[in-house]
Amino acid sequence: MKQLNLIKLMIPIQFLLFLSGCSNPISEILPTEKSSFIENSRVIVEYKDTPHLSITGSSQTNIHVVIGNCEILKPNVKSCEQDHIVHSTQTIENNYLDFLWGFHETDVPASWQIHSGTDIVIAIIDSGVDINHPSLAASIWVNDDEIPGNGIDDDANGYIDDIHGWDFVNNRAIEPGTTQYDNTGHGTHIAGTIAGDIGVNPHAKIMVLKFMEGNSGYISDAIRALQYAVNNGATLSNHSYGTYDFSQRFKSVIDNSSQNNHLLIAAAGNHGIDIDQTPFYPAAFNLDNIISVAASNENHQLAFFSNYGDTSVDILAPGTAIYSTLPNNGYGLMSGTSMAAPLVTGILSLGISASSTAAITQLKESMMTRADSNGIINSHSFLSTLTELTSGAVGMCNSFTF
Numbered sequence: 001m002k003q004l005n006l007i008k009l010m011i012p013i014q015f016l017l018f019l020s021g022c023s024n025p026i027s028e029i030l031p032t033e034k035s036s037f038i039e040n041s042r043v044i045v046e047y048k049d050t051p052h053l054s055i056t057g058s059s060q061t062n063i064h065v066v067i068g069n070c071e072i073l074k075p076n077v078k079s080c081e082q083d084h085i086v087h088s089t090q091t092i093e094n095n096y097l098d099f100l101w102g103f104h105e106t107d108v109p110a111s112w113q114i115h116s117g118t119d120i121v122i123a124i125i126d127s128g129v130d131i132n133h134p135s136l137a138a139s140i141w142v143n144d145d146e147i148p149g150n151g152i153d154d155d156a157n158g159y160i161d162d163i164h165g166w167d168f169v170n171n172r173a174i175e176p177g178t179t180q181y182d183n184t185g186h187g188t189h190i191a192g193t194i195a196g197d198i199g200v201n202p203h204a205k206i207m208v209l210k211f212m213e214g215n216s217g218y219i220s221d222a223i224r225a226l227q228y229a230v231n232n233g234a235t236l237s238n239h240s241y242g243t244y245d246f247s248q249r250f251k252s253v254i255d256n257s258s259q260n261n262h263l264l265i266a267a268a269g270n271h272g273i274d275i276d277q278t279p280f281y282p283a284a285f286n287l288d289n290i291i292s293v294a295a296s297n298e299n300h301q302l303a304f305f306s307n308y309g310d311t312s313v314d315i316l317a318p319g320t321a322i323y324s325t326l327p328n329n330g331y332g333l334m335s336g337t338s339m340a341a342p343l344v345t346g347i348l349s350l351g352i353s354a355s356s357t358a359a360i361t362q363l364k365e366s367m368m369t370r371a372d373s374n375g376i377i378n379s380h381s382f383l384s385t386l387t388e389l390t391s392g393a394v395g396m397c398n399s400f401t402f
């Protein structure tokens with residue numbers, strides 16, 4: 001058997017580079033100061049002698065008391081009920097939408113009307129991420145069980161001071177204060193498509209797991225990164241890299257991660273070949289918890305560089321001239337199946353946010369059956385299917401009764 005650490009052909013799949021909630025249930029929202037106006041203690045009062053509603057505020061901390069007093073003390077009152085807070089389902093403010101043709105191609109903005117995402121944790125197993133980028137800084141995962149900078153592995157997960165993730169290349173923590181985590185921009189570009197101010201799921205949290213330096217890394221480090229992701233709470237992981245070398249160990253670790261309902265999104269590669277015939281891993285592993293992504297172009301067709309495969313490729317997503325974040329406060333275009341995969345990752349995270357009870361196989365099937373006629377993922381149709389399947393779970397976001 002090959003030594004894992006000798007297999008070094010993990011290629012980031014970027015092709016070209018042109019630089020440039022849910023509300024809490026009302027009953028659980030408690031005031032912090034009794035003397036302040038409590039928004040959730042507003043009451044709608046309906047009087048018997050007038051059709052007009054009256055709204056009253058209150059400094060009471062208990063809405064049941066407010067309503068009880070209302071009905072007892074005012075005999076001319078017909079009804080009293082809490083003035084519930086409703087939330088817009090369109091909570092996305094994305095000022096870059098004009099540049100994000102892939103979002104429009106896949107109906108991401110329309111799908112935000114169905115669900116705008118939650119703080120689901122997504123691991124980006126790549127070249128690192130510029131955690132200080134203004135579009136991303138608020139979206140970086142924080143390991144709450146670790147105390148930063150104390151030199152102690154507080155949560156006993158095997159990694160010291162791993163506040164935002166781990167750098168498996170240099171064997172160091174991803175922690176505040178360091179900017180040079182991503183020397184190619186590859187991982188930062190991927191992160192920007194998934195989360196942050198211009199991402200598909202602005203509420204998602206990015207777990208930064210660096211295993212590539214420059215354009216390559218070891219399979220053994222990718223394995224360790226995936227194990228970290230699974231063990232530390234990531235639901236999804238994005239894999240915009242690959243190799244034509246088979247690794248049984250890599251396959252086994254991915255297979256085992258399905259026991260934690262972990263889902264991987266993998267880029268199909270950029271060599272324009274059929275990966276059913278010439279497998280490209282991890283995309284071509286025949287495992288239920290891998291979604292393999294090929295790239296489409298502005299003409300709704302397979303991009304000329306993209307690998308393909310009837311069996312090995314599950315879905316297409318836009319992957320040419322994709323606009324996203326770059327290190328050092330930058331933005332720019334990249335092309336490749338590397339850029340198609342994170343779009344799918346972001347959309348899947350919306351789907352999981354909308355339907356936390358859906359099984360991985362159900363998510364995968366819904367995503368594939370609701371692709372458009374060219375096999376390109378459609379976020380709006382995908383989320384619509386999930387909400388039809390699991391309306392009860394989705395209803396949590398709109399249920400303010402108590």
Ligand code: CA
Binds near residue numbers: 154155160162
């Ligand atoms: Ca730790």
